[in-house]
Amino acid sequence: MHVSLIYKIRRMLKVSDKKWQQIYNDLLNRIKSGQYQLGSRFPTVIELCKIYEPSSITVRRACEELKVNGWVTSRGQRGTFVTKPLNEVKIYLCSHEIPVTDTGPPSFLIQRFEEIIRIYRASMRVVVIPVSVKQAMDEPEKIKGPMVTFFSNFIDFNGMEFIVNHKRIAYFQEKFAPLVFGSPDGVYDFHQIRIDRHDAFRRAVHYLTDKGHRRIAYFSPTLNTPGEIDRFSGYLTGMNECGIVTSADLIKTQLAENYKVTDLVVTEFMAQPNPPTALICNCDNRALLALSSCRKRGIKVPQDLAIIGFDNSPDSLKSEPPLTTFASLPNEAGGYIMDYVKLYRINQKTTPLIYNIEPQLIERAST
Secondary structure, three states: OOOOHHHHHHHHOOOOOHHHHHHHHHHHHHHHHHOOOOEOOOOOOOOHHHOOOOOHHHHHHHHHHHHHHEEEEEEHHHHHHOOOOEEEEEEEEEOOOOOOOOOOOOOHHEEEEEEHHHHOOOOOOOEEEEEOOHHHOHHHHOOOOOOEEEEHHHHEOOOEEEEEHHHHHHHHHHOOHHHHOOOOOOOOOEEEEEHHHHHHHHHHHHHHHHHOOOOOEEEEEOOOOOHHHHHHHHHHHHHOOOOOOHHHHHHHEEEOHHHHHHHHHHHHHOOOOOOOOOOEOOOHHHHHHHHHHHHOOOOOOOOOOOEEOOOOOOHHHHHOOOEEEEOOOHHHHHHHHHHHHHHHOOOOOOOOEEEEOOEEEEEEOOO
């Protein structure tokens, strides 16, 4: 930049105490005029300090305002890039767990995604479009925008065995460059939000132990799929850290997820000579079914059996008693999704975004 222009900018900034606002306005004008083009790398705070000569805190404040208002987005060590604010965001949500129809109210999953994105940008209209894996595979040309999907979509089952479908991962990466939710630890070349399920279930054991429980049972559909491995290993780690010997009679698996199966599991647990005093379930649905079984059989919750779930589904708050659980889709995920959306728009898709989420324990009356 020409020396005389730098001098002019510095003199202008001395007129007002709100220097960060003047820096913000000047930078915004440069973006709108095309001096900083859409998709180009935005100057660093150090580079901007050489132009405007205030403190780095003042420059950083101006840059943060640009980011909040959608004019730039950060890529960590890769730098910051110029974007444009969005008045509306459309996101394709690919999951086996949501109905792909135009009738009926939106599913909880869709509502929750819309909610966490609005928290990040309240004035924005959010449209979450459900799409099935089959639709994505058969008609990729109809998906014209950023996609959020789930790692479970890349797992194929054969009875009790599973396999990670790497061909499907490669296909999704080539066609959609999606943001993958719930991916396990490992080297995967895609944008991803990792959920620390291991630590959540480890903390669940510590939480129950602090309440005096020593016989803590575990109920899951299986123990060998990626997401379930994380949960179960967290349970085992927590038991070991709390000095509790894990016994086979405290662990039960059933693929079926219905009342009849869950009632049988609860009955078997409570019929033991030394029954568990607490039960950790892999998800809210199983935990809610266990609550129903306890009500039917006169088992008092939490006096006779404390119960914890995972997901923070709407029904977990409505149950009797309300279910202690973990929020697997916290508000912070909305900011991560919007970072991905903005980078998608400027074709910054090559280097993966990787975020880590620690599920929050939500304590309610079931424990």
